[in-house]
Amino acid sequence: MAYHHGDLRRTLMAAAADAVAESGAAAISLRELARRAGVSNAAPTHHFGDKAGLLTALAAEGYDLLADTVTGARLSGGGIVEMGVAYVRFAMEHPGHFEVMFHPALHRADDEELPAARARAGDALAAGVAEYVGRRPEEGDAETARIAAWSLVHGHATLVLTGAVRTGDPQARTRAIARLLFPEDAAR
Structure with missing residues (x-):
């Protein structure tokens, strides 16, 4: 040992x-x-x-990794579409983290690190949506755009990870799907 x-x-x-x-x-x-x-x-x-402590730490680490991943995509100028691709790439590269991040019943309710990490990831995602909506004031509701973008990439990542959708390149498929919802970012 x-x-x-x-x-x-x-x-x-x-x-x-x-x-x-x-x-x-x-x-x-x-x-x-x-x-x-x-x-x-x-x-x-x-x-x-205990197990809940372990899974809470794993979820917090996952949110921090996700925040870094989507922030990197945003700062590289890829726009909301490439942030979505980065989100799916994160899920494919870190499936263990991804599985526990969005299941609060697995986490310790009194943990201090998890809410901070979750907020950091949420802020990183919201920053990209705010940039997108800011370039298109006629689009209006940033909250609806945020939920739409998150639903699209989270749903696609979940479908791929569970085997419900089989695709040769999940990132390329995400890019194509995201461009349907956010066509203005296709040229970025």
């Missing part, structure tokens, strides 16, 4: 993300996580307390 890791918390989080992606959040256990990471059964409990 390995007792020394450079960053045991990081090792446990990576093992948890892999386990959730493979078997789902319901199937993960702290004992199995310890086995995967090659540490004592007490190590995950020491870092996360």
